[in-house]
Amino acid sequence: MTEFNPVLLAHVEEPESHTLKVYQSHGGYASWQRVLRDETPGGFTEIVKQSGLRGRGGAGFPTGLKWTFLPQDHPGPIYFCLNADESEPGTFNNRILMEQDPHQVLEGLMLSCYATRASTAYIYLRYEYPGCWDHLQLAIDECYAAGLLGTNIQDSGFTLDVYLHRGAAAYICGEETGLIESLEGKRAWPRIKPPFPAVEGVFGKPTVVNNVETAACVKQIADRGVEWFQSIGAAPDPDNPRDAGSYGPKLYCLSGHVERPGCYEAPLGITVNELIEQYGGGVWKGRRAKAVIPGGISMGLLSSEELDCPLDFSGPGKFGCLGLGTAAVVVMDETVSIVDFLHNSCQFFAHESCGQCTPCREGTSWAFKMLERIRRGRGRLHDLDLLLEIGDNIGIMPGTTICGLADGAAWPIKNAIRKFRDEFEDHIKRTNPEGFQETDPVFSLEVLESH
Amino acid sequence: MCFGFFVVFRQCQSPELVGFLLLFVVNGMDRVLTDEMVSEIKALFARYPTKQAVTLPALHLVHRELRQVPLEAVVEIAELLELAPAQVQDTLTFYGFFHQGKPHGQTRAWVCRSISCHLRGADNLLEHLCDRAGIQPGQTTEDGKLTVEFAECLGACDFAPCMLAGEKLHPCLTKESIEDFVESLG
Ligand SMILES: Cc1cc2nc3c(=O)[nH]c(=O)nc-3n(C[C@H](O)[C@H](O)[C@H](O)COP(=O)(O)O)c2cc1C
Ligand code: SF4
Ligand code: FES
Numbered sequence A: 001m002t003e004f005n006p007v008l009l010a011h012v013e014e015p016e017s018h019t020l021k022v023y024q025s026h027g028g029y030a031s032w033q034r035v036l037r038d039e040t041p042g043g044f045t046e047i048v049k050q051s052g053l054r055g056r057g058g059a060g061f062p063t064g065l066k067w068t069f070l071p072q073d074h075p076g077p078i079y080f081c082l083n084a085d086e087s088e089p090g091t092f093n094n095r096i097l098m099e100q101d102p103h104q105v106l107e108g109l110m111l112s113c114y115a116t117r118a119s120t121a122y123i124y125l126r127y128e129y130p131g132c133w134d135h136l137q138l139a140i141d142e143c144y145a146a147g148l149l150g151t152n153i154q155d156s157g158f159t160l161d162v163y164l165h166r167g168a169a170a171y172i173c174g175e176e177t178g179l180i181e182s183l184e185g186k187r188a189w190p191r192i193k194p195p196f197p198a199v200e201g202v203f204g205k206p207t208v209v210n211n212v213e214t215a216a217c218v219k220q221i222a223d224r225g226v227e228w229f230q231s232i233g234a235a236p237d238p239d240n241p242r243d244a245g246s247y248g249p250k251l252y253c254l255s256g257h258v259e260r261p262g263c264y265e266a267p268l269g270i271t272v273n274e275l276i277e278q279y280g281g282g283v284w285k286g287r288r289a290k291a292v293i294p295g296g297i298s299m300g301l302l303s304s305e306e307l308d309c310p311l312d313f314s315g316p317g318k319f320g321c322l323g324l325g326t327a328a329v330v331v332m333d334e335t336v337s338i339v340d341f342l343h344n345s346c347q348f349f350a351h352e353s354c355g356q357c358t359p360c361r362e363g364t365s366w367a368f369k370m371l372e373r374i375r376r377g378r379g380r381l382h383d384l385d386l387l388l389e390i391g392d393n394i395g396i397m398p399g400t401t402i403c404g405l406a407d408g409a410a411w412p413i414k415n416a417i418r419k420f421r422d423e424f425e426d427h428i429k430r431t432n433p434e435g436f437q438e439t440d441p442v443f444s445l446e447v448l449e450s451h
Numbered sequence B: 001m002c003f004g005f006f007v008v009f010r011q012c013q014s015p016e017l018v019g020f021l022l023l024f025v026v027n028g029m030d031r032v033l034t035d036e037m038v039s040e041i042k043a044l045f046a047r048y049p050t051k052q053a054v055t056l057p058a059l060h061l062v063h064r065e066l067r068q069v070p071l072e073a074v075v076e077i078a079e080l081l082e083l084a085p086a087q088v089q090d091t092l093t094f095y096g097f098f099h100q101g102k103p104h105g106q107t108r109a110w111v112c113r114s115i116s117c118h119l120r121g122a123d124n125l126l127e128h129l130c131d132r133a134g135i136q137p138g139q140t141t142e143d144g145k146l147t148v149e150f151a152e153c154l155g156a157c158d159f160a161p162c163m164l165a166g167e168k169l170h171p172c173l174t175k176e177s178i179e180d181f182v183e184s185l186g
Helices: A019-025 A029-036 A040-051 A061-068 A091-098 A102-117 A130-145 A176-183 A212-230 A272-279 A338-352 A357-376 A383-391 A405-418 A421-433 B002-011 B013-026 B035-043 B050-068 B071-081 B085-094 B115-119 B122-131 B175-184
Strands: A079-084 A118-126 A161-167 A208-210 A247-256 A262-267 A289-293 A328-333 B107-113 B146-151 B163-165 B168-170
Touching: A019 A102, A019 A130, A029 A102, A029 A212, A029 A272, A040 A061, A040 A212, A061 A102, A061 A208, A061 A212, A079 A102, A079 A176, A079 A212, A091 A102, A091 A130, A091 A212, A091 A262, A102 A130, A102 A161, A102 A208, A102 A212, A118 A130, A118 A176, A130 A161, A161 B050, A176 A208, A176 A262, A208 A212, A212 A247, A247 A272, A247 B115, A262 A272, A272 A289, A272 A328, A289 A338, A328 B115, A338 A357, A338 A405, A338 A421, A338 B115, A357 A383, A357 A405, A357 A421, A383 A405, A405 A421, B035 B050, B035 B071, B050 B071, B050 B085, B071 B085, B107 B122, B115 B122, B122 B146, B122 B175, B146 B175
Parallel strands: A079 A118, A079 A208, A118 A161, A247 A328, B107 B146
Antiparallel strands: A247 A262, A289 A328, B107 B163, B163 B168
């Protein structure tokens, strides 16, 4: 496994890696020109479908299949939104791709637009990535100047315009229908689905939303083919008819208490332990890991006994986590308090809930207030059951909310309390020896808020 | 007067009425958007099938220049985009990003408080920065040079703990680098 040669990250360290000149010196845009000339949109969609590529933005939905949900023979326009809102705590691989190799992302986007017959693409970029903004804009300008974008590209009859659109620091804009609403100029309130964006998306038109890394994979599939893609990663589990497999390379973001935090490319299915040891240089300061977030904070927690978890689309689920998510692995060493972790997680979701659904808006803020109280030595054992009640009842899965943010808020609560209950109970008894058994309603403490 | 207006505004359910009130407040004042801003905003129309989609870009444009988007600017943007001011105001207030009424400092520093930074000591560093600047998170120094705010994950967890100040990422913060940062503000 250590023999794996990076593909998506192959050129990110090179000087001027963000320029068209360097990109084309590695054969960049040859696939774009070939596909425009020799493939039909349907034909290229079929290739991506065959590859088994699954979306890298969090949900792992098969990319080619998503494209076929667009209405056939639609008069247009069809829109493509590249989801570059990357805000899941622990995640930064899209940043590296866009900043260091924006043309790879653009070529993937252009190929995806061709396959879906989209003639306008918006790149919804989170505000906090000014470096990506500059390099993407430069790359787009270079493409127009080189005749790779614009009207009737290379006499193919295909026209494509790409625009950058800047977000305003809200996590919910990463949810695809929140993104669409935000792009339309409204508050980013996710939409009830159906209708799915493929049928009625931005500006009321059929729309595809894909992640930045997904686009980069599309470009690599166009270059190297389906067989290459399927030679990497994990095949579908024969015992699970619903497993679509986990093919291809993946950009794992490793952070927290490791010696060498960073973005590492490895075949899907590498285990958490392998990632930490072979890429991250081990847990920092010679310590042991106590818990690990497997795929961004929304995915929940693995305990130290669960670190042989394979990081493919079905791995983390087998350990009670929500899923692979963004494959952002955050390591916590033995000194970390899980109470502290959960406080941080609840703070994030309380802050980022868009407020549209009552169970999410109230649930996330109650959970945060309870954690604040527990952390400050006023917790009761009863609070743990209340927290679990919230965790079990907010989200798309229990059917109480419009979008998956609430599921992402619930999972850390459920995993942390169920896997580390003793620690929570010890903390509560130790810090609140007088009141830990109380069950009457209590006031919340004031919490600090800004931004 | 201002407070009275705020109360009416908060209780007001109808976008038309809010729009009317905003117009009323703004009436008779000088325009806030410069000709350059207006033409920059108009130049974006061709990119989107609706003018409303230019809301965020327009707000960004104004915010970049004024470090806030005053209500008067909201009304002027609404006029340009053929919207009710309340629609623009609704979008603006959804995003905690935009300041209104009072500009943020010349430098706006966002200290990440999400998990990867938290694990590497972000809390202490934020406290240190606030101590050095003599303000609380969310506040601006008296000389108007610095605003310190929390941020959620800045997407730079490989450089945790980190801070985005203006357009510049400050990676792997330490007390010393915070000292240097505060000093660089003069
Ligand atoms: C709360 C929330 C936040 C999300 N944030 C992002 C994000 O920042 N980037 C992203 O690509 N997908 C994000 N997603 C997933 C998107 O809704 C969508 O599934 C994805 O962009 C589809 O692209 P893909 O099929 O290429 O993965 C988020 C989902 C939820 C529920
Ligand atoms: S689940 Fe939460 S974030 Fe999602 S739409 Fe409902 S309130 Fe908003
Ligand atoms: S957690 Fe701070 S940058 Fe990601």
